[in-house]
Structure formats: structure tokens, C-alpha cells
Amino acid sequence: MSKKVSRRKFLKDVGLFGAGIIGVPLLKGVSRGPSNAWAAAKPIKFGGIYSLSGVVAAWGKAGQQGALMAAMEINQTGGILKRPVECKFEDDACNPEFGVRKTRRLVLDWGADFLHGFNHSGVALSAVPVLPELKRMLLIPCASSPAITTEAFNKYVFRPRSNVYQSGAAAGVIAAKMPHKKWTVIGPDYSFGWDAWGAFFYHLQKRKSDVECMQIQAWPKFAAGDYTSFIVKLLEAKPDAVYTPLWGGDFVTFLKQAKRYGFFEKVGVVITEGGLAVDGFYALSTKGGTESEVPEGVWGAAHGYWFDHPGTEKNKKWVEKFMSLYGEYPHNVAHDAYGAMYLYKKAIEKVKTIETDAVIQAMETMEFDTPGYARKMRKEDHSCFCEVPYGYTKKDPEKVGIAMNLIDIRDAAGKDVIEPVEDVLERRAKKTPPPWM
Secondary structure, three states, X not given: OOOOOOHHHHHHHXXXXXXXXXXXXXXXXXXXXXXXXXXXXXXXXXXXXXXXXXXXXXHHHHHHHHHHHHHHHHHHOOOEOOEXXXXXXEEOOOXXXXXXXXXHHHHHHOOOOEEEEOOOHHHHHHHHHHHHHHOOOEEOOOOOOHXXXXXXXXXXXXXXXXXXXXXXXXXXXXXXXXXXXXXXXXXXXXXXXXXXXXXXXXXXXXXXXXXXEOOOOEOOOOOOOOOHHHHHHHHHHOOOEEEXXXXXXXXXXXXXXXXXXXXXXXXXXXXXXXXXXXXXXXXXXXXXXXEEOOOOOOEEOHHHOOOOOOOOHHHHHHHHHHHHHHOOOOOHHHHHHXXXXXXXXXXXXXXXOOOHHHHHHHHOOOEEEOOOOEEEEOOOOOOEEOOXXXXXXXXXXXXXXXXXXXXXXXXXXXXXXXXXXXXXXXXXXXXXXXXXX
């Protein structure tokens, strides 16, 4: 693992280029810059709202990490329109009311020019309706319910990454090639979980008509803590395979409890869209990161990005730089928050203004790069054409700190897994639920 840059060194590098970074809690209260014309230029303010506490705090921290890394780099290379970038973060605590309040605070009290964030789809769905009132754009590098850019859509919201329709389609392709017929689910009982399971089985059934959606399913509340009764219920039903959209600390807790019952030996296969993002591997590592509780053979998408893939020089160099700053492998949310900051930069520089409507127009069909992938926005719903990776777990002692890897990763092409635009527009116009609900 690369040697971590000290906090003082990181702050110094940011401050020397006028970043004015304010982080909660990573870089709290920091605002530095040289006394010259650069420092005197009015900063462009980017407000981030993430879940920095609770069972998915690692996902919120990752969004903060990625955005700050991008801000540092942008300021080191002259800023945006020769103006420094300034960042401030708020914690929504996975609470919809807090999410709305923090969104308003960043714009009305702090003066954010642009917004990014949200890990929890339920929180995002509560905050998106206030964007027209605030007249501020929001880029979402994590929350994945399709409703955000369909039923709840307004012109201010963009998602520069995949949603669970796309990840469900990618998983359906893989699952259709497996011998398993009886499928069930254990997932969080809110919009993200419902959409994730529905989209997955919808695509699986389209490709393999003889699969069975079992009536026995498990829908614990978000952050339930105890999954024992759900695990027992599923095992008694004897499914061939299980799909789980549990994520963050919920998935970690579920896995630990499920192992006590031999869950992964008794079920033919387990597929998880986001449960085994990199935070899960760290949380499930043992003996100083030399061993892991993660079973081999679990399929996962790491919520859309795995640091070891693709094996391009660009991605390798970015991962190395990230690890030199933070001392850990980059999470998918760090990857996508980093990409969101550069997408903002590209759109703003194209129109040479931070005027919201102009930046929206520039971004609607924009092609852009992340460290791992080339992507493109779709004008009609501000969704993103992007590849979705799936691989399976394998022991790997060379992966210091997690002792596991995702291997045999297959990228589903963005054009093949994005929801047809005519379906999105029809559903939005008729206000009908998606076909998988």
C-alpha cells in the first residue's frame, strides 16, 4: 500500500492553491490561501451533502475524499475560470428532513454555487424537489434509485453514474447464465431496495423465462441491526439464489450474522449490487487485514467501480495517487464524486460562466471521463451512459488491508443497460410506477 500523505501535508497542498476547503469532519474549519490576485478572486463554492454518520458513514467519507482530491487538483492547475474552488460538507445522517435542511443551508447560508452528494436514495428523493426553489444544480455520485431522474426529475438534478436499473440489468445478464431458478431477496425496505430487486428480477426474467420469484422475501428496515429472523426465514424457504441490495454497515452486519447459519454454503449464489463496495471489505477484514470474513464466490458490482478495474494506466495512476493521500483503496463514491467535480469543471469552462441555466444546458449531453470510465449524460432525464462492472470475490493476500479481490470482472456496456428513454418519458408523463414494481 502506498504511504499516506500526512494531514498537515494535504492541507498545505490544498491551502497553497487557495482551496478554502471546509470539511466535516475531515478538514473542518480550514480556509487558506496566498495573499495575491488568485486568493482575492471570488471562489466558486461547491456544497456537498453526504451521510457522514451512521451505518453508511464510510460512503459519506468517500464522497468527501473524492471531491476534496479533485478540488485540490483543480486549484493546483489554476482553478475554474481562474477562480479557486471552495468546498463545504454537511452531514444528512441518512435522514430526509436533515437532507432538505442541509441542502437549504448550503445555498442560503453559505452561498453554494453548485451542489453534489447524497448516499441514501430516500434522502435524495426528499431534497430534489427543493432544487427549483434554490435554483441550484445537484450532481449525485451515489444514490441510485431510478425515481430520482424519472418520477422526481427536474432540470437541476443529474446523476453522472449508474442507477439500480442499470446495475440490475447488468446483474440480470450474469444471473441468466447461472443454473439457479428459485430467487429471493433480502434488501432494505425503501425505494432503493425495492427498485434494486425489481429491476434485477425484471431483467433476469426477460433473459431466462423459467426463473421463479419466491414469495418468501426479506425486507428489514434500513439500519435494522439484527437480521437473524430474516436469515432463518430465507434459509427455511430453501432458495437457489439470493440477490441483496443491502449496503454499507447493513451488509456487513448481515454477512457476519448469515455466516453463523452457513448461509453462503446453503445458498447456490449471492449477488450484491453495493454490499461489497470497498468499505465492506475493510470492515470484514481480520488479523490486521491479512484475512477476511468475506466468502469466496459472492458476485458484486461494488456499486459501480472497483479500484483494481479497469487495468488502464489512467486508473492505476489515479488509485496510486488516492492511496498516497488517504492510505486506503478508493471507494466507488470517491471515484464518482471526483468525477462529478471534474464534470462541473468541464461544463462551467465550456460556457465560461457559473450561471446555472447555462451550465445545465452544457452538461445535458456532455461526454466526460472518470478515472475508470468514459461516460455520457443523456439530455432527456440527466441519466448517464456508463459501464457497470460485476465480478466475484476471491482471496488475494496481495491486497493489503482487505486480503480479498473482485476478479473476472465483466463490464456491461452503458448503451445496453440504460433504461430506454421512451419508457422513462412515458412513465414520467403518465405518473405510472416502473414495470418492475
